[in-house]
Amino acid sequence: xxxxxxxxxxxxxxxxxxxxxxxxxxxxxxxxxxxxxxxxxxxxxxxxxxxxxxxxxxxxxxxxxxxxxxxxxxxxxxxxxxxxxxxxxxxxxxxxxxxxxxxxxxxxxxxxxxxxxxxxxxxxxxxxxxxxxxxxxxxxxxxxxxxxxxxxxxxxxxxxxxxxxxxxxxxxxxxxxxxxxxxxxxxxxxxxxxxxxxxxxxxxxxxxxxxxxxxxxxxxxxxxxxxxxxxxxxxxxxxxxxxxxxxxxxxxxxxxxxxxxxxxxxxxxxxxxxxxxxxxxxxxxxxxxxxxxxxxxxxxxxxxxxxxxxxxxxxxxxxxxxxxxxxxxxxxxxxxxxxxxxxxxxxxxxxxxxxxxxxxxxxxxxxxxxxxxxxxxxxxxxxxxxxxxxxxxxxxxxxxxxxxxxxxxxxxxxxxxxxxxxxxxxxxxxxxxxxxxxxxxxxxxxxxxxxxxxxxxxxxxxxxxxxxxxxxx
Amino acid sequence: xxxxxxxxxxxxxxxxxxxxxxxxxxxxxxxxxxxxxxxxxxxxxxxxxxxxxxxxxxxxxxxxxxxxxxxxxxxxxxxxxxxxxxxxxxxxxxxxxxxxxxxxxxxxxxxx
Numbered sequence: 298x299x300x301x302x303x304x305x306x307x308x309x310x311x312x313x314x315x316x317x318x319x320x321x322x323x324x325x326x327x328x329x330x331x332x333x334x335x336x337x338x339x340x341x342x343x344x345x346x347x348x349x350x351x352x353x354x355x356x357x358x359x360x361x362x363x364x365x366x367x368x369x370x371x372x373x374x375x376x377x378x379x380x381x382x383x384x385x386x387x388x389x390x391x392x393x394x395x396x397x398x399x400x401x402x403x404x405x406x407x408x409x410x411x412x413x414x415x416x417x418x419x420x421x422x423x424x425x426x427x428x429x430x431x432x433x434x435x436x437x438x439x440x441x442x443x444x445x446x447x448x449x450x451x452x453x454x455x456x457x458x459x460x461x462x463x464x465x466x467x468x469x470x471x472x473x474x475x476x477x478x479x480x481x482x483x484x485x486x487x488x489x490x491x492x493x494x495x496x497x498x499x500x501x502x503x504x505x506x507x508x509x510x511x512x513x514x515x516x517x518x519x520x521x522x523x524x525x526x527x528x529x530x531x532x533x534x535x536x537x538x539x540x541x542x543x544x545x546x547x548x549x550x551x552x553x554x555x556x557x558x559x560x561x562x563x564x565x566x567x568x569x570x571x572x573x574x575x576x577x578x579x580x581x582x583x584x585x586x587x588x589x590x591x592x593x594x595x596x597x598x599x600x601x602x603x604x605x606x607x608x609x610x611x612x613x614x615x616x617x618x619x620x621x622x623x624x625x626x627x628x629x630x631x632x633x634x635x636x637x638x639x640x641x642x643x644x645x646x647x648x649x650x651x652x653x654x655x656x657x658x659x660x661x662x663x664x665x666x667x668x669x670x671x672x673x674x675x676x677x678x679x680x681x682x683x684x685x686x687x688x689x690x691x692x693x694x695x696x697x698x699x700x701x702x703x704x705x706x707x708x709x710x711x712x713x714x715x716x717x718x719x720x721x722x723x724x725x726x727x728x729x730x731x732x733x734x735x736x737x738x739x740x741x742x743x744x745x746x747x748x749x750x751x752x753x754x755x756x757x758x759x760x761x762x763x764x765x766x767x768x769x770x
Numbered sequence: 771x772x773x774x775x776x777x778x779x780x781x782x783x784x785x786x787x788x789x790x791x792x793x794x795x796x797x798x799x800x801x802x803x804x805x806x807x808x809x810x811x812x813x814x815x816x817x818x819x820x821x822x823x824x825x826x827x828x829x830x831x832x833x834x835x836x837x838x839x840x841x842x843x844x845x846x847x848x849x850x851x852x853x854x855x856x857x858x859x860x861x862x863x864x865x866x867x868x869x870x871x872x873x874x875x876x877x878x879x880x881x882x
Contacts, residue, residue, distance in 0.1 A: 316777065324781035326774040365773040371788050372774055372781070645780020758777045769779065 300343040300378040301366065303336065307712035309748055311755015317374055318751055321385070323647040323715040325751075326372055327758065331357050331365040336374065343378050385709075387701035388649075389694055390656070395449030396688075398658040400671035401440050403470045404461035405663055406430045409495050410532040413564060413591045413599050415672065416461070420593050420727045423662075423675040431466050432663040436684065437473035440661045443684040445480055447659075454481070458492040459660070459671045464503060474510060493517060493560070495529070497537060499544035504551055513555040516545060516583070519562055520573035527566060528599065542581075549582050556584035558633060563609055564591045564599040570612035578631040585633040588613070592724045595738065606742045614749050621753045624764050638750040639757075641716050643768035648718040649702050655681060655693060669696070669732070672723040679732070705735045713740075713747045 305320040315328040328336075334353055338344070350362045357365075369375040376382070405416065405428060412418060432440075441456070448454045456477050458470045474490055481488040491513030507514060518541065519525045526536025549557055559577045563570070570588060577586045590609065593600045601609065616632045623630035650656060654670035661667055662675035665684040673679035681696065682688040700722070708714045719725070719735035720743070726732045757764050776785045856863055866876040 317774075319781075322780055322784060323778075324776070324784050325778040326781050327777055329773045329775075332773040368773045372784060374774070643778050645778050645783070647780070755777075765778075 300345055301339060301349065301370075301375050302343050302378050302381075303339050303341065304369075304373045304376045305382075305712065306374055307748070307751070308336070309751045309755060311752055311757070312759040314755060314759050316751070316755045316758075317372075318642075318712065319373060320712045321382075321647055321715055322373065323642075323645040324372065325642065325645070325754070325758075326374070327755075329365075331361055332369055332374075335362065335365050335369060339375065385703040387698055387703040389697045389701075390649075393449065393690075394656045395451040396444060396447035396657060396659060397451050397453065398455040398457060398653065399440065399444040400457045400459050400658065400660040400674070401432070401437065401470075401473065402459050402461065402660060402662055402671055402674045403432045403437065403463060403466040403473075404430060405675065406465055407460060407462040407495070408465065408497055408531070409462065409537055410530055412528045412530070413562065413593060413597075415592050415723070415727065418593075419597060422673070422679075422726065428675050429663045430461075432469055432661075432665075434469050434472055436661075436663070436665045437469050438476050439665060439684040441473055441477045441480060443661075443667070443687065444477075445484055445486065447688055448486070452485075453487050453489065456488055456490050457671075458490070459674075460493075462498065463492045463494050464498040467498070467503060471506060474512075489513070491515065491555075495537070496541040496544045496548070499541075499548050501547070504548055507548070508552050508554060511554050513557075514548065514552065515558045515560050516541075516548075517562070518545070518559050518577065519567055520569070521576045524567045524569070524573060528562075528564065545581060558585045558587060559583040561586065561588045562591050563588055563601065565601050565605050566599060568601070568605055568608050568612075570609055571615060574616060574632060583631065585631045585636070587633040587637075590739075592721070592727050594727055606739060610742055610745055613746060617749050617753055621756055624757060625761055635750060635753060638716070638747065639754055639765075640768045642750060642754045643765055645715075647715040650697070650700060651718040651720050651722070654722060655696050655700075659688075669722060673726075699733055704733065707735050707737060711740065711744070713744045716747055717743050 307318040307320065309316050309318060315333050317326050317328060318324075319326065331353075334356060335349065338349055338352055346363075346366055349366065350359055353362050366375065370377070373382075405423075407414070407417065410417070415421065416423070444454055444456060456474065458473075460466075463470065470492070477488045477490075490510060493515045494517070496516045496518065506512070517529075519527070519529055522536070522538040525538040525541075529537050531537060559581075561573055561577070567573075573588075574586055577583045588609075590601045590606070591599055595602075613634065616630075617635050620630040620632050620635045652658070652670075654660075654673075658670060659667050659681060660669065660671035660674035661684060664675070666675060666677075666680050667682045667684060667688065668674045668676055668679045669681065681693050702708055702714060702718050705719045708717075708719055711717070720739065721736065722732040724736050725734045728734075728736065728738060754765070776782045864877060866878075867873040
C-alpha cells in the first residue's frame with residue numbers, strides 16, 4: 298500500500314500567507330488552504346492517501362484533496378514512503394567552472410593594527426615574514442594574465458584588489474588595472490574592478506582614479522568613533538576614526554559611478570548593529586552597509602558568544618523589517634545582508650559549496666601563489682596553483698571532492714543547507730582547524746536569519762511581487 | 771489543478787518542467803502543438819507492459835499497445851498505471867506468462 302510522508306521543507310509565513318521553502322530544490326511555493334490542511338494532517342506520520350482524504354473529507358471535496366496531494370507530490374512537499382530521495386553524492390562539477398573573480402592581495406602590509414585581524418592577529422594562518430610584503434608589478438601582470446587564461450569563455454571577469462591595506466601598493470594596482478583593461482579589450486572581454494580599503498589612504502588622486510576607472514569600493518569600518526577606535530587602531534594604539542572620516546566624506550561626495558559600501562566587523566564589544574547602521578548609512582551616507590561577525594577562535598576576548606549572536610540577530614531582524622517597509626514604500630534601504638539573501642532565495646540557489654572559493658573565485662598572494670580565496674592567500678596548505686603555472690586541477694578536484702556538502706553530515710538534515718552549505722571555510726578553519734568542517738557554532742543563528750529573510754521574501758511576493766523582478770537576471 | 775503557486779525562479783522552473791505534457795503518441799503536427807522537449811512518460815523497454823512507440827513511431831509491434839492503457843498514465847502514476855488491477859479485476863492477467871521474455875505475447879488484452 299502506498300503511504301505518504303512529508304518531504305523536506307521549511308514552512309514559513311509572509312504577510313500572513315503560508316509558504317514552503319523546499320529542500321533540496323530551494324523552490325518557494327505559496328500554498329492554498331487545502332495544501333496547508335493536507336500537510337498539517339500528514340504531520341510527521343506516514344499516511345495512506347485514502348485515510349488522508351477521509352480525514353479531510355468533512356472540510357474539503359474529495360477530488361480537491363486528491364488533486365492537492367498530486368500537486369504536493371509533484372513539488373516534492375510530499376513523497377511516497379517508497380520514493381525517498383537517495384543520499385546526495387559528493388560529485389565534482391560536471392564541467393570546469395571558469396574563473397570569474399580574482400582577488401589579488403597586492404600587499405600583506407597594513408598601516409593599522411586591528412586587534413581582531415585574521416591576517417595579523419592571534420588567529421593568523423600565514424606567517425607574514427615568509428612572503429614578500431608587496432606584490433611586484435610583474436606578479437600583478439601575471440595575475441591578470443592568469444585571470445584571463447582561467448576565465449574560459451566567460452565574457453566578464455572581476456578583478457578585486459585586497460590586502461593588507463590595499464592602497465599601500467597603489468602604484469601596482471593602478472598599473473595592474475590599466476594592463477587588465479588593455480588585455481580585456483584585446484580579448485573582447487570586459488573587466489570590472491573593486492577593492493577593499495581601511496580608508497586611511499584615500500587621497501584626492503586615489504579618489505580621482507577610482508572615479509575615472511569605475512572602481513567599486515568597500516570600506517572596512519566598525520561604526521562611529523567609539524566603535525571604530527576600540528579595535529581599528531594604529532600600532533601605537535591610537536584610533537583611526539578621526540583620520541578616516543574626512544576621507545570617507547570626500548569619497549562619498551565624489552564617487553557616484555559605483556556603489557560605495559561599508560563592511561562592519563561585529564565583535565562581542567561592538568554589537569550595536571542598529572546604531573552602527575544609522576551612523577554609516579544615514580549620517581555618513583554609505584550606499585550599503587553589510588555586517589559580519591568577527592572570524593576568530595571562540596576563546597578570544599572579542600569572540601561573539603551565544604547571547605551575542607542573538608543580540609545581533611534581534612537587531613538584524615529590526616533592520617530586515619525596516620528593509621521590507623522601505624521596499625513596499627518604493628524606497629531603498631541600505632542593509633545589504635537582507636538584499637543578498639533575498640537574491641539567493643529568489644534564484645533558488647542550492648549550493649554544494651558555501652561560496653565560490655576555489656571554483657569561480659580565487660585569491661592570489663603577494664608572491665603569485667593562488668589559493669582558495671583572499672583569506673587563504675599565502676597559505677601553502679590551501680594553495681591551488683600559482684599565476685605562472687595556472688591552476689593545479691588535481692589539487693582543485695581533490696578540494697572540491699573533500700568540501701562537498703554531502704561530506705558535511707551535520708548539514709544533511711538542516712533545511713537551511715541550500716543557502717548556507719556549512720558556511721565560510723576560513724571561519725571553520727579558524728574555529729575548528731579544518732576547512733572541511735561545517736560551522737556548527739552558528740547553525741541556530743543562520744536558520745533564524747534565513748527564516749527572517751524568507752518572511753521578508755514572502756511578504757514581498759504577496760504585496761509587491763514586482764520588487765522581486767530585480768533579482769530575475 | 772494547482773494548489774501551489776510558484777514564487778521564486780526555481781519553483782517556476784519546476785513548474786515549467788512538469789507542465790510539459792506527454793507527447794509520446796502524438797504526431798508532431800497533431801492537434802496539440804509541442805513546445806518543450808519530447809519527454810515521454812511511460813515504460814521505456816519492450817517487456818514492460820504499457821504504451822510506448824517504437825523507433826519508427828509505431829505501436830503495433832510492441833507488447834502493450836495503447837489499448838492496454840487502462841488508467842491515466844500521466845504524472846500521477848507510472849508503473850502501476852500500465853497494468854490492470856491484478857488484485858480485484860484481473861488476477862490471472864499474467865497467468866500464461868511464466869517467463870516474460872519468452873511468453874510476453876500470451877499476456878492478454880484486458881478491458882475494464
